[in-house]
Amino acid sequence: MTAPLSPSAGRVALVGAGPGDAELITLKGARLLGQADAVVYDNLVGQGILELARPDAERVFVGKKAGHHTLPQEDICRLLVNLARAGKFVVRLKGGDPFVFGRGGEEIEALQAAGIPVEIVPGVTAALGAAAAFGFPLTHRDHAQSCVFVTGHLKDHSVELDWPALARPGQTLVIYMGVTGLDIISARLQAAGLPGGTPAALVYRATWPNQKIHRGTLATLPAVARDNQVKPPTLIVIGSVVGLMREPAAGAA
């Protein structure tokens, strides 16, 4: 199954682009981007980051275009394998961190199965970008001893999570891809014992020029989302740390 490597064989670096702000990519990520023959990227990669690539580098967009779906994951994997087999150094650029809800694991498996060397460069995940952009800590000795990153979007569009574990006191919840499931998330967390008055926020496009935060409580958040027509990419942050946010914050609504 594993293809023999020739001296001219290509390779792939899976690079985290960070949450949006081009200055939040790592030095290593920026350096590899500047060396790449081909860059494969999607929607969540911030403005200005692609400018770090060589002008002659091939750029392949694999994200969602208006009215169209994202390229299926297996097609992306095949594309990476084919570019590398053509002898190219490929940077696969992903929003945030490649290994935090980024499907980086699936891409690595495909590349390894094809015998292609892969390197991983971490990135600042959206939760960290949101906390920094709006000035609330994710952990705090008096508020949260743990912080949980969880996906609100499951394969069959249901939201089946360990609600009692998520409703525990003294922790911050950061829910990725949760906007469409927000009604269920709010109701289930309250049913599992998390007080409806727990501070909560919706953070849209943290660290982008058009970033916005909408604050409320666990109970009011679904109405806040509707009233403000909140769309992805948005994080749901739940926990008393949200109440520590500095005021006024840029983009706060």
Ligand code: SAH
């Ligand atoms: N690998 C990425 C996450 C990809 S999943 C990371 O580490 O950040 C996509 C989800 O991430 C979005 O639906 C949204 O919930 C969240 N997200 C990504 N970038 C964001 C940003 N700048 N602001 C708010 N949420 C963001």
